[in-house]
Amino acid sequence: MAIKKTKSGAKHSANGNRRHNLASRSKPKPADLRTYSIPDTRLEHPDLTVRQAIEKDKDGTEHVHYEVTGNLNASVPPIRDSKYLDKQQCIEIYRYMLLNRKMEVALENLYKQGKVVGGVYFGLGQEACSCASAYALDKDDWFAPMIRNQGSLLVRGFRASDTMMQYMAKADSPTHGRDGTSHFGDIEKRNMVSPISMLGDLIPVLSGVALGARLQGRNIAVMTYIGDGGQSTGVTYEGINFAAVQNLGLVLFVESNEWAYSTPSEMQYRCKDLAERAIGYGIPSVIVDGTDACQVNDAARDAVERAHRGEGPTLIEAKMMRMKGHAIHDAAAYVPKPMFDFWKKRDPIARFENYLVKEKKWLTAKENADLISEVERVIEAEREIAVNSPMPTPESAEGGVFCEDGCHEIKPKYGMPKVKKATGGFRQTEAAVHLK
């Protein structure tokens, strides 16, 4: 709120920067005025760079391809211990990550069997990001996934069969066949806004969810995701800026996964880290290792708690690599192989498994094997449900365009907003106008 902001400006400090600026006013140190720092919890800082290179084949024909430079042999860092997660919670997140991956393996098989309508999108390599971020939300918080955040849906209580039926365009899918992939939502129980294929539009929408809740007297966290590709859209700017000026509890998870379809991040933006964007919005940001579930969860939880305290939006940049093509048809041949090798060693599930079994010894080898088989059994049962659902009837294409005939009762979700007492009745106005 503009009005509240002037009353409590200190609360709204950006990365501590604005506060720093104000504090500096009495004793000017011009060199320090615009020195911003961004917290970075990573235990390694990969320095890989992708650029276009031209190579001649033996016939002298030129071919343009991507090549990668940097320290490709860096050793894999350890998992950073979480500030918040206990043993059981770590194991629960690990289970969700396993569910996420095994569900996608099942989807790949369903595709190969010709049971999927359209393509399949994978979150391979990004499971820590999806699962550990959504895990930080409380029940009343809201979220909206992007196409690769199929793990977030599992954490928020959707079943693997929901997503599978979406891909197979089945009658029992959450959209009853009307849309596929993770394009569905639930405003009643799981507080999820359905994504659309156009990128960035969810950011102002989730901000509006937080605005609606605040008018009803609740500060909630609203989490959504954007990629290094999607953040190039104009509506991304509009949405973050809106959340910033309105001080809304947006938790924006920027998944820097190196590739936007086939375009490397070097051709998507010029700044060093997308977390730097937050400085321009006047909001805090943090960089995390997107293959480390503990770092992801801690940053998300900090941001969620800020949102609950009414302190405004946070941008979290998680770095990792998309380990498959854009969708199942895309072999990602444009990705330099050494890059795949580098990130394969940083597989989020293998790293977390090693942490739980070998470092922390929170799971014995037997318990781990049992957990993996249990997840496989769940996915197989979910696959059965999905496969056995019928296709929708042609007639079901009709109807439902409008909310009519009492299909929904609309009322404020968190309680009736408090309203200002009347201080004057309606008076006609005769003020000057823009065009007569």
Next chain:
Amino acid sequence: MQLTYLEAIRQGIWEEMDRDPSVFCLGEDIGIYGGAFKVTDGFIDRFGPERVIDTPIAESAIVGAAFGASLTGMRPVAEFQFMDFIGCAFNQISNMVAKTHYLWGAPAPLVLRGPSGGYVHGGPFHSQNPEMWFVHNPGLKVICPATPYDAKGLIKAAIRDNNPCIFFEHKYLYRRIKGEVPAEDYVVPIGKANIVREGSDLSIITYAAMVHTALEAAEVLKKDGIDPEILDLRTVSPLDRDAIARTVRKTNKVIILHEHSRTGGLAGEIAAIINEEAFDDLDGPIVRIAGLDSAIPFSPPQEERYLPKVGDVVREARRLEAY
């Protein structure tokens, strides 16, 4: 009570905010300034800055935020300073808001409103009638009132509706048209046309500012012994197919009059409806009177050439009557 078209809209929103705490307004310069056309003048004092929100100049964010708030059960009323700028939020409206109930069953009770229309020399970016961009988007209700009574009754109906409504206020009518508006609460149903002049010789199907153009033309035609019926659509999506068919069956001759460009305009759709519903009742060709197929130009002589006029309606009515 006699109210201007603008005051009727202003009073309608005011009363709904008074009646229902879930209604709130957002838009550019709508707070202390009261909006470029003063539709929300005094609202921030009465309802407070929480419910009358000045936003950044960011139309996609305005629509997105309104939609998000509507998902929590609020009823946002978002103002576009000029409806020309609604194009900046087109994706949010077309792909997010309009499809939401059909695809995943979430109602979106929001109103997007603002001034549209020409005759005020606003130029190509402040005079457009972009309603057709949304008529071709299933899932949206598109409302274009012509009178203070309808403007107030329809803005209240739009705010109470459980669907996204786009409410086009004709800026030429804002302070030029006054009319009787009852003091007590009422709504005008969305999707229902209204016969504003009974007649027997031909039908003029139109809406918004063109209703007044048609009424003026009718006064001229009366002297020629031509008695036109005028149907004010009031809502352009969904269209009142029955009312269109009824008037054609009665008069057997039709002029469709609208301000926006001819090609791909509403007249084409209405002609197709007549073809489907009342083909055998036609005693003459369906006549279209519309804006030129160009941007709407700035200079008054050019704008006058672009826009339909009383003389155009009189000329076309005489030609059609002679059939």
